[in-house]
Amino acid sequence: MTDDQFREILRRLGLSWEGYRRVRKGVKKRLSEHLARLGCRRVEDYLRLLHEVPSSRREALLLMGVTISRFFRDLRVWDALESRVIPEILASGLREVSVWSAGCGRGEEVYTLKMLWEHLRENRPHLPDLTIRATDRNPENLAAAAMGIYPKSTLREVPALFRERFFSELGKGRVAIVASSLHENILWMVHDLMEDPPPRGGFHLVFLRNSLLTYYGESRAARALPRVLSSLGDGGFLVIGRKESLPSSVESLRGFLPEEGIYRKAWSRGGRTL
Numbered sequence: 001m002t003d004d005q006f007r008e009i010l011r012r013l014g015l016s017w018e019g020y021r022r023v024r025k026g027v028k029k030r031l032s033e034h035l036a037r038l039g040c041r042r043v044e045d046y047l048r049l050l051h052e053v054p055s056s057r058r059e060a061l062l063l064m065g066v067t068i069s070r071f072f073r074d075l076r077v078w079d080a081l082e083s084r085v086i087p088e089i090l091a092s093g094l095r096e097v098s099v100w101s102a103g104c105g106r107g108e109e110v111y112t113l114k115m116l117w118e119h120l121r122e123n124r125p126h127l128p129d130l131t132i133r134a135t136d137r138n139p140e141n142l143a144a145a146a147m148g149i150y151p152k153s154t155l156r157e158v159p160a161l162f163r164e165r166f167f168s169e170l171g172k173g174r175v176a177i178v179a180s181s182l183h184e185n186i187l188w189m190v191h192d193l194m195e196d197p198p199p200r201g202g203f204h205l206v207f208l209r210n211s212l213l214t215y216y217g218e219s220r221a222a223r224a225l226p227r228v229l230s231s232l233g234d235g236g237f238l239v240i241g242r243k244e245s246l247p248s249s250v251e252s253l254r255g256f257l258p259e260e261g262i263y264r265k266a267w268s269r270g271g272r273t274l
């Protein structure tokens with residue numbers, strides 16, 4: 001499959017070439033195998049199928065999902081969460097902090113937040129409970145996430161302290177398993193950001209990293225984003241990927257630490273954004 005053919009498939013699915021450019025080798029391989037299984041000899045045949053059979057689009061989108069991630073991905077973001085964002089959230093004296101990880105992949109981001117929370121609890125025994133809604137379009141990713149077993153390569157940014165405390169090794173050290181305490185209060189759920197209504201929540205913190213804003217074309221992402229933001233409570237924080245940017249149409253967010261991809265939802269009163 002040539003790059004031009006791949007670009008055309010992306011275009012038809014509303015996906016972004018910029019997002020897929022660096023990972024295209026593996027995705028093109030998966031797609032070519034898929035086309036062969038379907039008996040599509042030419043890419044044009046597949047494009048026709050995508051046009052005529054709605055389920056083939058859903059299948060393609062699942063197949064093209066990119067799950068690459070790692071624990072403590074972009075350490076600076078986690079430092080900023082610990083030193084700036086979480087203290088701000090805690091300042092309002094909540095009993096429970098609720099978080100949504102949207103497009104959580106295989107759960108590395110979710111368990112990272114749990115580790116950070118456990119770590120903070122050491123100095124603050126009265127830290128509120130943390131509940132996490134972790135959603136992804138792909139049920140296979142969620143099943144893997146719930147198991148909590150990872151290749152060692154996903155641990156390369158984990159500080160030694162956390163590594164020792166929260167992971168044990170399996171399979172002659174090739175894989176690591178997360179501590180059972182980290183599994184508590186996480187609700188893993190299939191949810192498609194493009195199609196499903198957003199979870200009701202008034203979340204205090206929403207992670208939307210390396211999914212919607214990377215892999216979708218601008219107009220599709222801009223259409224889906226307001227639904228995500230409607231789940232964020234007033235004054236709540238949104239974390240996007242460090243290399244991602246928000247569509248210019250978004251009015252309800254203020255930069256909090258925009259260089260780290262951290263924004264805050266403005267307070268609204270009487271339908272007006274303040």
Ligand SMILES: C[S@@+](CC[C@H](N)C(=O)[O-])C[C@H]1O[C@@H](n2cnc3c(N)ncnc32)[C@H](O)[C@@H]1O
Pocket residue numbers: 065066067068069070073102103104105106108109135136137138141191192193194195208209210211212215
């Ligand atoms: C690269 S992972 C990101 C994991 C984590 N958020 C991170 O930044 O490390 C991207 C995930 O987004 C999910 N995804 C892509 N489109 C989605 C959609 N429309 N709805 C829900 N999840 C989606 C994919 O299934 C994949 O698991």
